[in-house]
Amino acid sequence: MNSISANLNLMIKACEKASKVIIRDFGELENLQVSRKGPKDFVTKTDKRVEKILIEELDKTKKDYSFITEETGKIINKRKNIFWIIDPIDGTSNFLHGVPHFAISIALQKDDEIIIGLIVDPVKNEIFYAEKNNGSFINNNRIRVSNKSSLEECLFASNNDGIKNIHPNLNLRNTGCAALDLAYVGCGRFDGYFHNKINLWDVAAGKIIIEEAGGKVNNINEFKKKIDIRAANPNIYEKMLDKLEKF
DSSP states (O other): OOOOOHHHHHHHHHHHHHHHHHHHHHHHHEEHHHHHHHHHHHHHHHHHHHHHHHHHHHHOTTTTTEEETTTTTEEEEEEEEEEEEEEEEEEEHHHTTTTTOOOOEEEEETTTEEEEEEHHHHHHHEEEEETTSSSEETTTTTTTOOOOOOOOGGEEEOOOOHHHHHHHTTTTEEOOOHHHHHHHHTTSSSEEEEEEEEHHHHHHHHHHHHHHTTTTEOOOOTTSSEEEEEEEEETTTTHHHHTTTTO
């Protein structure tokens, strides 16, 4: 394994523990799809349980770090300049319907700068991570963004709004999981990603993974409640922005 920091190691261990719960609950979903009550309450409970595990695990050795999380919101501890940013299950709608495409996303932000990002796909057993100035990896293998320069050859990801509103000539996917879309830009599976009015916890880890893999991402400001994110390989970043002028 390439050398990683104690903080990233802690994040990976926390995700390993949380993944066990996610996999177990995902296996249970099949029985719930046909039940009268349906799976929605069950998935909300999984989301909360996973977040609780992540907070507890990270808190064990870093008691003074603060948190920004999807379910709980802000938890301010002694260190007000360092935040764990957590999305326990990004892609809950996929999870809910038994579609195996979702991820745990954790970032570490210090003094308004994201310094570590981790995106874990528990079903496909893929772990994407990056630390500032240390490159991006999937399961210990170095990753780079794609080097395509023609938009016609590119594959982009967005959400429903992006697909409805964008130039029909772009080849687009809506996978329902922003964290994995960004991770996929980082490893060259997708060439670009754009999404309006998205939350910080959906994109914080992906931002550093793409940047450390040689890609470009616009500035995302923590205090903006909703973020318009743009990410791509550097050859097509500006071309993509041109296409998104009215979006």
